[in-house]
Amino acid sequence: MRRNFFGFALLLLFSISAFSQITAIKAGKIVDPESGTVSSNQTIMVENGKIASIGSDIAVPANATVIDLTSSVVLPGLFDMHTHLCMDVQAARDAGRYYYTTLNDPDSFRAIQGVVNARTMLESGFTSARDVGNEGNYACVSVRRAIQRGMIPGPTFQTAGRIIAPYGGQFHLQQDKQNLAEPEYFFADTRDEMVKAIRQNAHYGATVIKIVVDDQRYIYSAEDIKFMIDEAARAGLKLAAHCWTRAGAHNAAVAGVASIEHGFDMTDEDLAIAKKNGVVLVGTDYLALDDSPTAHTQWVDRLRRASRLGVTMAYGTDATDEKAGQTRGTETMRGIDPWVEAGIAPKDILKAMTINAARLMGVEKERGALRKGMAADIIAVPENPLENVNTLKKVSFVMKNGAVIRK
Ligand SMILES: [Zn+2]
Structure with missing residues (x-):
C-alpha cells in the first residue's frame, strides 16, 4: 500500500446532525480572495450547511458549537x-x-x-x-x-x-x-x-x-x-x-x-x-x-x-x-x-x-467566497497566504457544506 490512509488526524462527521446544528467559527483573520484583503476577529455562523452571518460583532448563541480558529487564517475552500x-x-x-x-x-x-x-x-x-x-x-x-x-x-x-x-x-x-x-x-x-x-x-x-x-x-x-x-x-x-x-x-x-x-x-x-x-x-x-x-x-x-x-x-x-x-x-x-x-x-x-x-x-453565487448565504466551504491555514502562499500546504481545518472534514 503506497498511500498512508490513516496518516491524518481526521474527524469525519458526515452525519445529518452536522447540517442541523449551529456552528460558530471564531476566526483570527479572514482572507477575502476577491478583494485581496484581510479582516481580523471575525465570527462565522454556520447553519444548515450555509453561512448564516459573518462579521466582528456577532453574538454567539448558547447552543452553538464553537470552533476556535483564533490563531489561524481562514479563507474559502x-x-x-x-x-x-x-x-x-x-x-x-x-x-x-x-x-x-x-x-x-x-x-x-x-x-x-x-x-x-x-x-x-x-x-x-x-x-x-x-x-x-x-x-x-x-x-x-x-x-x-x-x-x-x-x-x-x-x-x-x-x-x-x-x-x-x-x-x-x-x-x-x-x-x-x-x-x-x-x-x-x-x-x-x-x-x-x-x-x-x-x-x-x-x-x-x-x-x-x-x-x-x-x-x-x-x-x-x-x-x-x-x-x-x-x-x-x-x-x-x-x-x-x-x-x-x-x-x-x-x-x-x-x-x-x-x-x-x-x-x-x-x-x-x-x-x-x-x-x-x-x-x-x-x-x-x-x-x-x-x-x-x-x-x-x-x-x-x-x-x-x-x-x-x-x-x-x-x-x-x-x-x-x-x-x-x-x-x-x-x-x-x-x-x-x-x-x-x-x-x-x-x-x-x-x-x-x-x-x-x-x-x-458557474457556482459563484454559492461557492468561492465567504459571504452570508453561501455554502460553508471553509478552510484554515497557519499564516496569511497573501504574504506566504506556501502556507496553503499546511491546511489545518476543512469544512464543506457546514460539515467538519478535518480539524
Ligand atoms: Zn488532463
Missing part, C-alpha cells in the same frame, strides 16, 4: 479545475503513458480510485473541483453522485464523462485493435457525431463537456468548436477544450470556449484573443514541475505572460501521477509552485483558486 479523479497513473507500470492505465484498470477499480482521490483532495483543502474526463465509462459520475448523497467525503465537483475527440482520441491505435480507446474517448468527427456525443454525455450524467482539440494530425476547427459550444449550451453545459498545440489553442480561443486546458504553446496574440472572448485559461502548470527543463521554462513563461496580459486564469493541475508518500490532495496543492516561480502575486493565485474557478463552474 479551494478549487482545482482540471483533475482526473478516476485515473491514477503509475510511472513504473505505464512508463508515463496513461493509455496503459486506462486499459489495465477496470472502471470498478477506477471508481474506487476516485473515492480515495476525492477524499484526499478535500482533506487538503479542495472543496470544489472539475473532473475533465478520463473516467472510463462514467466511473466518476458515480463518485460524484455518492458525494452528493453524503455517502463519501469529497469536493463538490463537475464531471465531463467521456472526452470527445477526433478519431483516435489521445491514443495511437493499431488497426487490428480499433476498439481500445473507447469508451475512454468518444470519437466525433462529423457534426452528427458531435451532437450524439454531447447528448449521450449529458444523458449519462456529465455536467461539463470536455473536448480534445488537437492530439491528432487532424484537429477541430474553430467552426467545429463553436458548433459544440452551442450544442453543449442547449443542454446547459460549458465546454472545456484540451489544447496542446498553438493551432489548437488558437481555434479554441477564436471559438470562445469556456476554458482552454493546458495552452502551453499560446502566443501573446492568442492569449489576447482568449481574453477578448472571455476564455478562462486553466493552465495545468503543475505539469511543469516534473517535465524537461525546456518545457518547464516555456510553460512557466506562458503562465507569466498570461498573467501579465490579464487573461482570467483558474487553478487547474492535471495531477494524476501516483507519488510515494503523497496523496492526490498534497500533489494538487503542489501545483502552486510554478505560480510562485512565475512571480504571480499571492492574491492572484488565491483568486485563481477560488472566485475565478467558481465563475468558471
Whole structure:
C-alpha cells in the first residue's frame, strides 16, 4: 500500500446532525480572495450547511458549537479545475503513458480510485473541483453522485464523462485493435457525431463537456468548436477544450470556449484573443514541475505572460501521477509552485483558486467566497497566504457544506 490512509488526524462527521446544528467559527483573520484583503476577529455562523452571518460583532448563541480558529487564517475552500479523479497513473507500470492505465484498470477499480482521490483532495483543502474526463465509462459520475448523497467525503465537483475527440482520441491505435480507446474517448468527427456525443454525455450524467482539440494530425476547427459550444449550451453545459498545440489553442480561443486546458504553446496574440472572448485559461502548470527543463521554462513563461496580459486564469493541475508518500490532495496543492516561480502575486493565485474557478463552474453565487448565504466551504491555514502562499500546504481545518472534514 503506497498511500498512508490513516496518516491524518481526521474527524469525519458526515452525519445529518452536522447540517442541523449551529456552528460558530471564531476566526483570527479572514482572507477575502476577491478583494485581496484581510479582516481580523471575525465570527462565522454556520447553519444548515450555509453561512448564516459573518462579521466582528456577532453574538454567539448558547447552543452553538464553537470552533476556535483564533490563531489561524481562514479563507474559502479551494478549487482545482482540471483533475482526473478516476485515473491514477503509475510511472513504473505505464512508463508515463496513461493509455496503459486506462486499459489495465477496470472502471470498478477506477471508481474506487476516485473515492480515495476525492477524499484526499478535500482533506487538503479542495472543496470544489472539475473532473475533465478520463473516467472510463462514467466511473466518476458515480463518485460524484455518492458525494452528493453524503455517502463519501469529497469536493463538490463537475464531471465531463467521456472526452470527445477526433478519431483516435489521445491514443495511437493499431488497426487490428480499433476498439481500445473507447469508451475512454468518444470519437466525433462529423457534426452528427458531435451532437450524439454531447447528448449521450449529458444523458449519462456529465455536467461539463470536455473536448480534445488537437492530439491528432487532424484537429477541430474553430467552426467545429463553436458548433459544440452551442450544442453543449442547449443542454446547459460549458465546454472545456484540451489544447496542446498553438493551432489548437488558437481555434479554441477564436471559438470562445469556456476554458482552454493546458495552452502551453499560446502566443501573446492568442492569449489576447482568449481574453477578448472571455476564455478562462486553466493552465495545468503543475505539469511543469516534473517535465524537461525546456518545457518547464516555456510553460512557466506562458503562465507569466498570461498573467501579465490579464487573461482570467483558474487553478487547474492535471495531477494524476501516483507519488510515494503523497496523496492526490498534497500533489494538487503542489501545483502552486510554478505560480510562485512565475512571480504571480499571492492574491492572484488565491483568486485563481477560488472566485475565478467558481465563475468558471458557474457556482459563484454559492461557492468561492465567504459571504452570508453561501455554502460553508471553509478552510484554515497557519499564516496569511497573501504574504506566504506556501502556507496553503499546511491546511489545518476543512469544512464543506457546514460539515467538519478535518480539524
Ligand atoms: Zn488532463
